[in-house]
Amino acid sequence: MSEEEVEATGWDAIEDQMKRLYGQQEPKHYAAMLPYRLGGKDPLSGISAYEAQQPYPHWHFVTFGFSELYDKESENLEYSGYGFELTFRLARSAEEQEPPGWGISLLQNMARYVFSSGNIFASGHYLDANGPICLGADTRLTALAFIDDPELPAVDTPNGRVEFLQMVGITADELEAMMTWNTTSFLHASEEMLPAYITDLARDSLLRLPAIKEAVRLGIERDGSQTGILYVDELGFEPAKGRLLGTAPAVLTMGARQAASVASLLRGRLLKGKPLRLTCPKLQIILEPAQETGCVQDGEIVRISLSEESILELETKLQPKEGEFRLSTAKELKVQVRKTYIKDQEGNVVETIG
Template sequence: MDFASQQVGPTIEPPKGGFEQLQKHCSSLYPTDHEPYRCIKPAKSFWSEGGIDPLDFIYIYKNPGNSDNVPRHWHYIGFGLSDIKGYTKFRQWHESVREVNPIYEKMTQPLPELYPTPPADVKMNGFGFELTARIKCNSDKEWNSEPPVWPQCILQNLARYVFQSRNTFGVGDHVAWHSPLDSESEDGDSSRIEHILMTLDPELKEIDTTLGPVKFIQIVGVCKEELQAARELNVRNILEKMKTRPETGGPMLITDMRRCETIFELKPEMYEEHLEAIERWGSDMAQISNKHKTSYRKPDWFSRVESGWVDEPNDMNDQDQCYAMDVISEVVNQEDDYPVRTPSRMSLGSESALKIENADLYDVRYHEQIYILLSYESARILPVMLKGRLMHKRSFSFQSFKGDSQVTFLPEGSSQKALVSAEHPFAKQSHWLQIYVSNELCEQIYEKIKLDFDTRAGDQHRPKLPK
């Protein structure tokens, strides 16, 4: 929709650049194709018609590849996370007219704030990024057939999370998907590619539009072992390793859903290098978005754990296995419902710490105990949190999917400014909970968790911890 055509009253100059600039930038990669091979558009608009797909368009190009280990592949480019239609400027005009024109105010309704409002001196184009994907074509039949549908679904799901949570994706982030990305595969084979790492699209990179800069963030499908390695160290290191082999994506990091081997199986010496880097540097993963609950009184679910009966709490997803962590601290009154449920065990990790706005406007409350309930996916992160972050004097945070609460563990000796200390180890300010972890407590928790996971080693879905 052209917002300018909907205006009543004083006119404004419609925003220039935006979608047209992004289109021109993308088409410059494919000069022989005047139009994308396919342009996917939702049946209903997300913002005006109640549709469920936030991306206004998904362009699909056929990339023929080249002789430099770049195979032919489908190139998916989403549009809608940046403000391609000038919605923000139209909304500002709309609200300003409603303030001064009573007739217009009665005729219209306030418009929702789809995109973040940047500071007055900052140019920001929507969320400031778009998502892309590169999917390998493994045969002439695939190349001459319709492009697969599943990448569109994943891009829309990730975009939906961004609009619902107001959290953004960037280089170095990851998504634990816990299901083959091509769940709609017709051949019946189950792919090992079940998770996502994020990097800058190697060709589109970043463009500075009239409305502000836009980065193109490429999703890269990986195996669970590669995801775990990225969590243990960082996403950049694992992707650089994957670039060295055509089987794992090559220089363009093209996702091959038929890939049967991880980078560490193809080059075992890389795993030894990986372990040495973990020991030296620790993990860059600063926080993860997933399900968790906290309480300052002993909750029913913890009483069941104490009695030896561990079941699925009603407020956790039916596919999430739960791990109860007995740590003493405070309460965060979290909502029981979570907006992102597709797939049901999805979690998101970032190498950038979450900033809670206006937390310093609230008083600090100190408490004596806390009970923390983590989903199984969150519990899988505990070894990385302890060994890769806290033991290296670096903090770690669990963030709610809504982005409205955060639990931060701060280690003894951390240089980060904190509300907690050895004398006051548990503090809450607004919806930000901080927990102080001494060196001794960190070692105790790690050994307890290591023992617990080792006793469950027969369960193939549970991780084995490093010695």
């Protein structure tokens, strides 16, 4: 075995898994011109796209670079690099000879996020793209879900374990359903309508199908929600204050964009006896079920205890529109909802919520 082959054992392990599916098919391969570590813009060393025929024609992308492709460098002996590579299945038309470039860009953007933040993806995760996953496309797919690739089991390489996580394009209401129930359960319930979890920009929301909508309702009722932490763009808290004619209530503030999500999660978390953590860079607010409503602040962490009556009232009153209200079941708490301004990469407001 040559020195070059020894150094590329991680890369070879990925290719071996793809050869198991596609034999000697030569994939379309896109290599980074300049390595990321040398100042290049593309974190991934390469991306390959295979022509798959089943269950219907599609491109099957796989990345090279989240795991350690050459020598072992990390101290974690169990996993190779970040411990996964991404795959992506994209519907392919009969006349397509090359995979769409936006799919390559999307995978590199996912790598930029992971490499810059250190946050990794895992099966069951989801990500709001805040717009079409293919910029400029007329599509309802505005978010991504992650699940184990159905044809690529995890593999043990000389550099550690590598899992293959498949990205799946989803609609905004499907994202909401996954947040309030469970990503993996939702995708499993949709397997018949979404075979191999292939992303098709032209498809409509699966929640238009009564069977899927009912599966979500029953799932939330049975399981509650998997979402224990919700990242919010705008979050604030002011403790109750004494004043001449009484006490000013504590004030919980959030943006309209997340208001509906928080309302949906109250039933799937708090009414199932589970807390919900709202977080932003400078503040964490933990909503938790309790016999009586109350607020306690300790530095950047705020705990808001809510009775069942308060949870149900908050669920009803919390809407994605600007305004404020107090709970009749907890007059010591006031909730403010502020408009959310969605901006593009240049800082221009492209959408206002609330």
